[in-house]
Amino acid sequence: MNDGTPLLHRDDPSRDPLGGHVKVTREDWLAQARDTLVRDGVAQVKVLALASRMEVSRSSFYWYFRNRDDLLQALLEEWEARNTASIATQCARPASNITEGVCNFFLCFVDGARFDSGLDFAVREWARRDEVLRARVDAADAARLKAVTAMFAAHGFDPREADARARILYFMQLGYHALDVREPIAERLDRIGPYLKGFTGQEPDAMAMRRFLDTVDSLGIA
Structure with a gap:
């Protein structure tokens, strides 16, 4: 009352x-x-x-x-725990093949509970005027790329190719959000097969792709 x-x-x-x-x-x-x-x-x-x-x-x-700086540091800790840790966790999840591995990575970017893209780019904008924070953002990107590279390596890609494909996948995904691409989620998901083939160089596994789409559907996103 x-x-x-x-x-x-x-x-x-x-x-x-x-x-x-x-x-x-x-x-x-x-x-x-x-x-x-x-x-x-x-x-x-x-x-x-x-x-x-x-x-x-x-x-x-x-x-x-203690003060405003203490609050800002707490925001950065939340950003690292929510975004960088989420990518590392998703990439390290057990996967039967590279299709499932990349789909695990994709879940970070279709489920806001796993990755906050608005927060990520707000921190990046902040870092443009703060060299100390820029170093922290660079370290976060390096940690994320390391996780994605390890995912490719775990599925038989040699180190050089794993590194290159990790960069293509990760930077494309960040660019997608940076450009604020606006398209229906159904249209985006309709391209999942060609995307997977482009990112991995392999025909996507149909069952792994279906499980990913079912997971997205269960989240109520599509």
């Missing part, structure tokens, strides 16, 4: 609204900061502005973070 105090809604609609006697959590501050970073850029990630958006006192911020 509400006593007239404004309700503050978290980003997750399944969560209870925040009432006057419910503290804003660290997760709430991070969610608001992440949304602002993606929408407006790092310069607009300000404690007072975030507090105003959530209709709370900024004093609660200091229960969870």
Whole structure:
């Protein structure tokens, strides 16, 4: 029951609204900061502005973070844990052949729970003006490429070809998002067979491809 105090809604609609006697959590501050970073850029990630958006006192911020820099570092840790770790995990998943391996990689980019493309490019835009962060982004790209290369190598590709195909696959996928390509997901998935052949140099395994499409369908994306 509400006593007239404004309700503050978290980003997750399944969560209870925040009432006057419910503290804003660290997760709430991070969610608001992440949304602002993606929408407006790092310069607009300000404690007072975030507090105003959530209709709370900024004093609660200091229960969870020392200062703004501490919040920004937490955002970067989330980016690494969500995006770089997700690619590494997907590429290391057991796969019966390279078709299934590449489909595991693709799941990062069709399921927002595995990879946040908006956050990824917001961090990259931020890094254009921050050389220290640029080095961190370069290290993340290197780690992701290492994982994709290892996936190809695990399916019999020699080191040189595994490296080249990993770069083609990874940079194409990032470019797809950077260009903000807008097409129906059904149209994109209709090209999955030719894409797989192009990326692997092999005829795609029909059963692995079917399992991938079924997984996408179960996510309610198509």
